Amino acid sequence: MPSTDPAAFRDRAEAGHALGAEVAAHLGQDGVSGRPLVLALPRGGVPVGYEVAGTIGGDLDVVVARKIGMPGRPEFGIGAVSAHGPPMFGAHVHQVDLTGPEITATVAAERAEARRRLRRYRGDRPPPDVAGRTVIVVDDGVATGVTATAALRQLRMRNPRRLVFATPVCAVETGVALGKEADAIVCLRVPTDFTAVGAWYEDYRQLTDEDVEAILAEAWNETR
Structure with missing residues (x-):
């Protein structure tokens, strides 16, 4: 069961190790067989996904979706877009002109x-x-869930046998919403006083493309 204990994770590796154990227990309860596929959301989800994949004996790769920010408030996600396909917007953005030039430019930039x-x-x-x-989508934490939703929807169209979303920490309302997109949600902490993902980590440094490449290279070398 998820914990509401607000204690922070030391870093993404520690969070991923703990999450991997919970995912393994979930897969065992569901009688899942075969080698799972872990798809991490870059950048922060990749070190978490690496630990999950190692714990459950899965293959690691990435699934990419980008947040679409509200005009004037780019930090507030009103939707998301993947590398292919149309953008996805939340139902709460009816007051925003989604066909306006600023939104159109943002969608194009994030897709690129x-x-x-x-x-x-x-x-x-x-x-x-x-x-x-069996596909497990992993991120290092979820606030609004727009990128996770976009990732899950694009993967659903590719017909996985089972689609699971796993994350160390998730806002309560977002977890409920993601439960409608995935077959199961695995989350270690669902705090009622959720503020930002970084607040639940002692070390939440920004990762670079080089960090992601190094982790993926290590994972792919291990599974040759």
């Missing part, structure tokens, strides 16, 4: 960044086959 990240992180490596597999 999603594509850039996929090219950089994966290179010539083909995308993993999702169809018929």
